[in-house]
Amino acid sequence: MHELSVTENILKIAVDEAKKRKLKNILKINIRMGVLSDLLPECINYYFKIISKGTEAENACIVIEKLPLKVKCIDCGGESEIAVNNFRCPICSSQNLKIIQGNEFYIDSMEVE
Numbered sequence: 001m002h003e004l005s006v007t008e009n010i011l012k013i014a015v016d017e018a019k020k021r022k023l024k025n026i027l028k029i030n031i032r033m034g035v036l037s038d039l040l041p042e043c044i045n046y047y048f049k050i051i052s053k054g055t056e057a058e059n060a061c062i063v064i065e066k067l068p069l070k071v072k073c074i075d076c077g078g079e080s081e082i083a084v085n086n087f088r089c090p091i092c093s094s095q096n097l098k099i100i101q102g103n104e105f106y107i108d109s110m111e112v113e
């Protein structure tokens, strides 16, 4: 049920923003999601359809763009994009890595009228 609270959050942010700008109709919400996020886009879409009824976001579609996993190597200092199933530095093969991208989940932009 993790997705439900996340979806409620998205809806709240979108509706607050629409109200602030006095906009009636949110058409599209662009979301960025890191590949390490365990949220299921299908669930988010499903919940959004239900909970957005009667709001400014009722007709909005949700577009989720996946962000690749990026790490910084503690040993050689290199920053790389790596595959989730190959957690090592492509430069020096160290597994002493700090994740700098991959866990995020946020609204990137909205299209409104």
Ligand SMILES: [Zn+2]
Residues within 6 Å of the ligand: 073, 074, 075, 076, 077, 078, 089, 090, 091, 092, 093, 094
């Ligand atoms: Zn390295």
